[in-house]
Amino acid sequence: MLMNFLASFQKNKFIVADNNTAASNCIYEIKPVIKKFDLFLKDFKIGVLSFNTANNKWYFEYSDDFKNDIHSFNKIIGFPEKNKKYESEDLWPFFNIRIPGLKQPKVKEILEKEKIDPTDDVKLLERFGKRSINNPFELELSKL
Numbered sequence: 001m002l003m004n005f006l007a008s009f010q011k012n013k014f015i016v017a018d019n020n021t022a023a024s025n026c027i028y029e030i031k032p033v034i035k036k037f038d039l040f041l042k043d044f045k046i047g048v049l050s051f052n053t054a055n056n057k058w059y060f061e062y063s064d065d066f067k068n069d070i071h072s073f074n075k076i077i078g079f080p081e082k083n084k085k086y087e088s089e090d091l092w093p094f095f096n097i098r099i100p101g102l103k104q105p106k107v108k109e110i111l112e113k114e115k116i117d118p119t120d121d122v123k124l125l126e127r128f129g130k131r132s133i134n135n136p137f138e139l140e141l142s143k144l
Contacts, residue, residue, distance in 0.1 A: 035122050036142035037129070041073065046137065049095055051122050060092065061085040091121045098129040098139060 032054030039046045047062040060079060067082045078094050079086055086092075100107050102118050107128075110116070116123050129139045 035126075037125060037139050038142050040138045040140065041136060044073070046073065046076070047079075048142070049125075049139070056089065058088045058091055058095075059085060060095075091125075094135075095125065095129070095139070096121070097134050098132045099124045100128055 032052050034053070035051045037049040039049060044065065045063040046066050047060060050059045051057070052059065061084070062075075062079070062082050066073060075082060076094055078092055099121065102108065102111065110127070111118055114127065116127055118124070125139065126141055131138055
């Protein structure tokens, strides 16, 4: 049986009603999609980069292991405070340099073939961001 859905959005919540009964109303919470990337140096997790679709903001914070390690690693340029959760509307240069020039023929071909939106930094990082010739770090999509 096809249901006739009525949705009314209110502060990230909506009600779904069908034609059968008002008792079938349910309230669902819309949760933002958060993509997370883990930043590693060899096997050591340095931090987590994430993007929240609800507010279109990027976040970066160092991992607990990195925060507790006082001798082995230097902080990343642009992220001087170990205990701060950084927030930005734009992808930071440290991560943005992992995305190759989009006018390169090979890159254009990949974008077309895989149907990747060239303005979607999350998808671009997912596809091209694992390694960079600019630094020894690796960026991996988090396994949630």
